[in-house]
Amino acid sequence: MNTTPNIHAMIVAAGRGSRFGASIAKQYTMLEGQTLLQHSVTRLAYSGHIDNCLLVISADDSTAQQLEFALPISYAVGGAERWQSVQAGVEAISQTGADDSDLVLIHDAARPAVPSSDIDQVIEAAMLEPYGAILATPVADTLKASYQLATSVEESRPHSYTKSTIDRSNMWQAQTPQVFRLGQLKKVLNHVFEHQLSITDEASAFEQLGLPIRLVSGSRQNIKLTYPDDAVLLTAIMALQS
Numbered sequence: 001m002n003t004t005p006n007i008h009a010m011i012v013a014a015g016r017g018s019r020f021g022a023s024i025a026k027q028y029t030m031l032e033g034q035t036l037l038q039h040s041v042t043r044l045a046y047s048g049h050i051d052n053c054l055l056v057i058s059a060d061d062s063t064a065q066q067l068e069f070a071l072p073i074s075y076a077v078g079g080a081e082r083w084q085s086v087q088a089g090v091e092a093i094s095q096t097g098a099d100d101s102d103l104v105l106i107h108d109a110a111r112p113a114v115p116s117s118d119i120d121q122v123i124e125a126a127m128l129e130p131y132g133a134i135l136a137t138p139v140a141d142t143l144k145a146s147y148q149l150a151t152s153v154e155e156s157r158p159h160s161y162t163k164s165t166i167d168r169s170n171m172w173q174a175q176t177p178q179v180f181r182l183g184q185l186k187k188v189l190n191h192v193f194e195h196q197l198s199i200t201d202e203a204s205a206f207e208q209l210g211l212p213i214r215l216v217s218g219s220r221q222n223i224k225l226t227y228p229d230d231a232v233l234l235t236a237i238m239a240l241q242s
């Protein structure tokens with residue numbers, strides 16, 4: 001196993017931010033004077049292992065190339081689903097002549113508060129793994145499975161009710177960066193494509209094939225801007241970190 005591989009960093013920033021509901025894509029929300037995307041690149045720049053970054057943006061993105069970033073940047077065009085954007089990034093990295101044993105780091109533009117020490121930890125863990133490693137945080141709240149009950153005619157939507165409590169002792173919330181061996185990542189993404197699977201992170205593609213991905217416990221400050229009220233928490237975290 002190559003424990004001193006080249007590392008190819010990509011930030012996926014081709015989403016629309018529909019759950020956030022802003023008029024502009026959420027990765028261009030301003031916090032502490034910069035966009036989330038710029039902050040995410042800067043966090044990668046603080047890592048001792050990364051010296052350039054591929055940004056995967058939407059085909060109609062006219063913003064990214066107007067911005068200044070803390071690393072040398074290259075671009076690829078993303079897809080309709082997040083995994084397709086990752087696949088576009090992987091193809092762009094492969095075209096640079098990267099080796100299958102190199103590491104590919106995938107980070108969400110929507111996670112600008114990731115501590116650079118966490119980035120270094122997940123990279124250094126992946127260097128010791130045949131497939132990869134991801135940042136994650138152990139579930140801290142009680143987890144409930146639910147069911148829905150139709151309500152009276154007057155009420156428009158059914159209510160949800162608790163069905164059961166899920167043992168959280170081995171439950172984690174996945175974060176990014178997620179770091180994988182390039183050749184292995186290409187294989188599992190092809191599997192996703194051939195079987196028309198629906199995945200929300202690349203680690204789940206490895207799980208589908210029973211391939212081990214190491215979990216690296218990360219900071220709970222590494223939240224993803226998803227819903228409007230995440231902005232309050234993220235703003236406080238970024239102010240605390242500055």
Ligand SMILES: Nc1ccn([C@@H]2O[C@H](COP(=O)(O)OP(=O)(O)OP(=O)(O)O)[C@@H](O)[C@H]2O)c(=O)n1
Nearest residue numbers: 012013014015016017018019080081082109110
């Ligand atoms: N087709 C997609 C979808 C998502 N992403 C990126 O993946 C990250 C995490 O995805 P998510 O939080 O779901 O972002 P959106 O897809 O933009 O949000 P929503 O699902 O609310 O539309 C984001 O940085 C987003 O830009 C991407 O590059 N390509």
Ligand SMILES: C[C@](O)(CO)[C@H](O)COP(=O)(O)O
Nearest residue numbers: 082108174175176200201224
């Ligand atoms: C990759 C990820 O951030 C790990 O939690 C998450 O799966 C992204 O999911 P989303 O639905 O695309 O936000």
